[in-house]
Amino acid sequence: MDRLDDEDIGVIWARHYPKRAERASSMSLCVTLTMIIKQRAKSADQYDPAKLEPALALAHIPKEQFETVENELAAQRT
Numbered sequence: 001m002d003r004l005d006d007e008d009i010g011v012i013w014a015r016h017y018p019k020r021a022e023r024a025s026s027m028s029l030c031v032t033l034t035m036i037i038k039q040r041a042k043s044a045d046q047y048d049p050a051k052l053e054p055a056l057a058l059a060h061i062p063k064e065q066f067e068t069v070e071n072e073l074a075a076q077r078t
Helices: 006-019 024-040 049-059 063-077
Strands: none
Touching: 006 024, 006 049, 006 063, 024 049, 024 063, 049 063
């Protein structure tokens, strides 16, 4: 499978982020995209928070939206 381009991630995010509360499929896509972004923000196999903002910027994903999805996911786990 080919790697998703940053631009593609941004397009998918923009389409599904607003729908995530209504549609489980949109939430699943957003969660998957957060995992991809975190994977791209790794340095030597460890997550590097300093690399998160550049990875989000490349994909045109607002940090606040990214954090919202992460918080929503954490709330679902509890």
